[in-house]
Amino acid sequence: MFLGDREVAALSRADRLAGLKRIVPRQRIKQVLAQTKKDRWCPRLPAVFMVWFVLALGMFCQDCYRQVFRWLMPWGGRRSIPGRSTLCEARHRLGVWPLVQLAKQTVKLLADQRIPGAFYRGMRLMALDGFVVDLPDTPENERVFGRPDGGRAAGAFPQARVVALCEAGTHVMYRWLIKPIRIAEQPMANALLKFVTRGMLLMWDRGFLSYGRVQRVMNNGAHLLACVEKNLVFRPIRRLSDGSFLAKLYRCTADRADDRKGVVVRIIEYSFDDPNRPGFAQKHRLLTTLLDEKLDPALTLIDLYHVRWEEELGIDEIKTHEMQRPTLRSQTPAGVVQELYALLIDHFIVRTLMFEAAKTEPVDPRRISFTATLKILRCRICECPPSNRGQRLWMSRLLEEIREEIIPPRRNRINPRVIKRKMSKWKKKRPQHRHYPQPIKDFRDAIVMLR
Numbered sequence: 001m002f003l004g005d006r007e008v009a010a011l012s013r014a015d016r017l018a019g020l021k022r023i024v025p026r027q028r029i030k031q032v033l034a035q036t037k038k039d040r041w042c043p044r045l046p047a048v049f050m051v052w053f054v055l056a057l058g059m060f061c062q063d064c065y066r067q068v069f070r071w072l073m074p075w076g077g078r079r080s081i082p083g084r085s086t087l088c089e090a091r092h093r094l095g096v097w098p099l100v101q102l103a104k105q106t107v108k109l110l111a112d113q114r115i116p117g118a119f120y121r122g123m124r125l126m127a128l129d130g131f132v133v134d135l136p137d138t139p140e141n142e143r144v145f146g147r148p149d150g151g152r153a154a155g156a157f158p159q160a161r162v163v164a165l166c167e168a169g170t171h172v173m174y175r176w177l178i179k180p181i182r183i184a185e186q187p188m189a190n191a192l193l194k195f196v197t198r199g200m201l202l203m204w205d206r207g208f209l210s211y212g213r214v215q216r217v218m219n220n221g222a223h224l225l226a227c228v229e230k231n232l233v234f235r236p237i238r239r240l241s242d243g244s245f246l247a248k249l250y251r252c253t254a255d256r257a258d259d260r261k262g263v264v265v266r267i268i269e270y271s272f273d274d275p276n277r278p279g280f281a282q283k284h285r286l287l288t289t290l291l292d293e294k295l296d297p298a299l300t301l302i303d304l305y306h307v308r309w310e311e312e313l314g315i316d317e318i319k320t321h322e323m324q325r326p327t328l329r330s331q332t333p334a335g336v337v338q339e340l341y342a343l344l345i346d347h348f349i350v351r352t353l354m355f356e357a358a359k360t361e362p363v364d365p366r367r368i369s370f371t372a373t374l375k376i377l378r379c380r381i382c383e384c385p386p387s388n389r390g391q392r393l394w395m396s397r398l399l400e401e402i403r404e405e406i407i408p409p410r411r412n413r414i415n416p417r418v419i420k421r422k423m424s425k426w427k428k429k430r431p432q433h434r435h436y437p438q439p440i441k442d443f444r445d446a447i448v449m450l451r
Helices: 005-013 015-020 024-033 046-059 065-072 084-094 098-108 137-147 183-195 213-220 253-258 298-322 333-359 369-383 388-404
Strands: 123-134 159-167 172-180 200-204 223-227 245-249 264-269 284-288
Touching: 005 024, 015 098, 015 123, 015 213, 024 098, 024 213, 046 065, 046 084, 046 098, 046 223, 046 333, 046 369, 065 084, 065 333, 084 223, 098 333, 123 183, 123 298, 137 333, 159 183, 159 298, 172 183, 172 264, 172 333, 213 223, 213 264, 223 253, 223 298, 284 298, 298 333, 333 369, 333 388
Parallel strands: 123 200, 200 223
Antiparallel strands: 123 159, 159 172, 223 284, 245 264, 264 284
């Protein structure tokens, strides 16, 4: 299906998403397409529009291709909607690299010193964690990404693993890496540590701790606050007034025996006396490179470490509220990576709108509802006018509406980590069920009357 000149021009402008040009400028998209050599003119679906279309797929995850196209098509454009196969071919033609480059040039750290909970003693709070997403059950996705090992049998779906470096004060996923499920989080984290720079305080869970990673964080001029497994040996070399102690972290047991190449760290051990709190009467340990107990009291750091859970909330925003699907929609590995980049860029767009709205209140951007902001954006995108003056007014009204979605302070509560839905009575899906024999006759032709 070929569009007329008027329709092609309208598509290349992508009027309904033009109101977001302050976050993802159209000129930047054109530059990215030129850098990746994907700017070849297409008479059916221009490349600039296809970038917006892929981003919109992440914004409207529950809608089909043709409905997403309708959300973006300006009024007055041609009413004929391209078929799904046409849009799929255009996605394939666009590829992955424009989205990769667009993410590098667009996603940035947002918080400044005025944002509550974003800094500690002038250090930007960052968190490192990973998550997995289920993919469509196709042979290509299984071959590239693999399935998780479920014990009884392989997992139900192929999975991709994402490890991300998150700005805790705004939930912005600053940098990320996408790999097959068989790649562990720890080697993926190594590639992200180059983005941890001076003036940052990095927090991670116990599984990421290693001598090399701690040294790399310190060599970058940053500081670390991390959970420590109980079986690691730390011999006190000096007790501090707040109950913590200094010790050395070694590369291996032999280095510890010879006291060789040890890195001085601070260990904080604590427990809980609330019987209704998880971890009651158990010993918990934190490791930090902040060695002065006067500047950084142990109680302050124990409380601060739980800011790491802000990334968990950011992951929930992406997987639960943004995706709203049991799996991604992409049937090919390249499409999976492209779709994940679009989802993460979309998350940054929503978080940026929340940040902009919070600045004028002023309020902690974490106190604005992500779900409400996403729904508002989905509703208002189709109302964005084509004129520059209309877009500025549209953006102003959008931020005013977002500012109204302030949620109450978080309550002091916990929830059990349990599953509500019982296990299914149906048999487990096995490899022989994946390519099930299909009928060779139509239903009517297969009927045999019995006499």
